[in-house]
Amino acid sequence: xxxxxxxxxxxxxxxxxxxxxxxxxxxxxxxxxxxxxxxxxxxxxxxxxxxxxxxxxxxxxxxxxxxxxxxxxxxxxxxxxxxxxxxxxxxxxxxxxxxxxxxxxxxxxxxxxxxxxxxxxxxxxxxxxxxxxxxxxxxxxxxxxxxxxxxxxxxxxxxxxxxxxxxxxxxxxxxxxxxxxxxxxxxxxxxxxxxxxxxxxxxxxxxxxxxxxxxxxxxxxxxxxxxxxxxxxxxxxxxxxxxxxxxxxxxxxxxxxxxxxxxxxxxxxxxxxxxxxxxxxxxxxxxxxxxxxxxxxxxxxxxxxxxxxxxxxxxxxxxxxxxxxxxxxxxxxxxxxxxxxxxxxxxxxxxxxxxxxxxxxxxxxxxxxxxxxxxxxxxxxxxx
Ligand code: CMC
Numbered sequence: 001x002x003x004x005x006x007x008x009x010x011x012x013x014x015x016x017x018x019x020x021x022x023x024x025x026x027x028x029x030x031x032x033x034x035x036x037x038x039x040x041x042x043x044x045x046x047x048x049x050x051x052x053x054x055x056x057x058x059x060x061x062x063x064x065x066x067x068x069x070x071x072x073x074x075x076x077x078x079x080x081x082x083x084x085x086x087x088x089x090x091x092x093x094x095x096x097x098x099x100x101x102x103x104x105x106x107x108x109x110x111x112x113x114x115x116x117x118x119x120x121x122x123x124x125x126x127x128x129x130x131x132x133x134x135x136x137x138x139x140x141x142x143x144x145x146x147x148x149x150x151x152x153x154x155x156x157x158x159x160x161x162x163x164x165x166x167x168x169x170x171x172x173x174x175x176x177x178x179x180x181x182x183x184x185x186x187x188x189x190x191x192x193x194x195x196x197x198x199x200x201x202x203x204x205x206x207x208x209x210x211x212x213x214x215x216x217x218x219x220x221x222x223x224x225x226x227x228x229x230x231x232x233x234x235x236x237x238x239x240x241x242x243x244x245x246x247x248x249x250x251x252x253x254x255x256x257x258x259x260x261x262x263x264x265x266x267x268x269x270x271x272x273x274x275x276x277x278x279x280x281x282x283x284x285x286x287x288x289x290x291x292x293x294x295x296x297x298x299x300x301x302x303x304x305x306x307x308x309x310x311x312x313x314x315x316x317x318x319x320x321x322x323x324x325x326x327x328x329x330x331x332x333x334x335x336x337x338x339x340x341x342x343x344x345x346x347x348x349x350x351x352x353x354x355x356x357x358x359x360x361x362x363x364x365x366x367x368x369x370x371x372x373x374x375x376x377x378x379x380x381x382x383x384x
Contacts, residue, residue, distance in 0.1 A: 030197035057348035081138035113216025133351035145172035195349030238267035267322030283323035290330035
């Protein structure tokens with residue numbers, strides 16, 4: 001079809017763009033039939049627990065795993081960009097403390113677009129985008145930790161030299177030296193959520209980039225998309241659901257109530273995967289270990305009972321957000337911050353997609369099938 005023609009009334013409308021292949025990518029493959037997720041050729045099972053987020057973010061952005069020297073340089077670049085600049089700190093402190101964390105994060109990232117130290121926020125060369133990506137990947141956990149500290153009425157903590165990406169986040173949010181199990185758990189969470197094909201937020205970032213707009217606009221828009229409960233906020237909603245259930249015995253009544261009210265089970269179902277989300281088993285195993293170590297297996301056992309009950313009732317598989325909920329809870333992260341944790345992880349994927357889109361882009365501009373009235377005659381205002 002000629003792209004400038006209106007859509008034919010017989011055109012097939014693919015609502016939600018379901019099944020539409022919008023472009024090519026070499027960043028990640030979401031294989032819905034085989035329930036596999038691949039980053040740059042590596043199955044996530046190969047990476048999780050073996051590669052740190054620093055390595056995986058390098059892989060996603062640069063296309064190959066780093067050598068030891070490349071990793072050292074990349075880690076140093078990230079570490080150098082982690083501290084909050086005074087203007088950003090002042091902005092965060094000026095916002096209402098109880099404001100929604102994702103709204104604060106969206107505002108903060110948008111602000112980075114006008115405080116870029118080199119004064120070239122709008123520059124769209126690939127080198128400039130890479131530099132902005134390093135800055136944003138490094139700063140996002142610091143922003144999220146600062147949001148958490150301010151909500152708790154605690155002083156903001158600067159990053160600690162020598163700690164890695166995940167460890168530094170835990171330090172900046174919770175204070176004190178984070179234990180090894182917690183660091184490994186968060187690192188694995190960041191790795192598992194680092195990228196996921198053309199999901200809604202990534203596609204949003206690519207759409208913005210396809211207009212030749214700037215990196216920060218693309219990431220700000222992506223955060224707005226992730227904020228929705230059908231996407232990133234499902235992890236927060238899943239924790240609220242577990243909290244509402246409260247005990248093993250309440251699982252079945254909750255399931256029956258939810259079915260009767262025609263509501264959705266948060267952390268269940270997926271547009272692409274026809275079976276279980278390949279990230280879920282890893283998150284489940286980590287949540288289980290954390291629950292046992294904390295001597296508080298309750299949230300894990302409620303989750304497991306719920307997983308079984310929803311399967312029996314509706315044959316729905318869990319998705320990435322389901323066991324993210326108990327995992328993040330066990331790490332001591334407040335529920336209101338959960339979706340911003342997803343954003344911390346996805347920053348690498350979004351950035352890689354902005355670079356890929358910017359390097360070979362065509363304006364993203366689908367058609368709509370008009371179904372409104374036609375041939376109406378204008379009626380002057382005083383006659384309506
Ligand atoms: N609970 C109850 N029913 C569900 C659910 C669910 N979680 N997911 C799908 N269904 C039902 C839905 O009600 C519908 O039934 P019916 O045809 O009788 O109305 C049918 O399945 C198809 O639903 P759909 O919304 O057309 O399917 P979709 O492919 O667009 O849905 C989804 C994908 C993720 C939006 C949906 O499964 C959902 O709302 N899940 C809950 C929210 C969630 O966990 N989101 C995280 C998604 S994965 C990670 C991420 O992107 O952040």
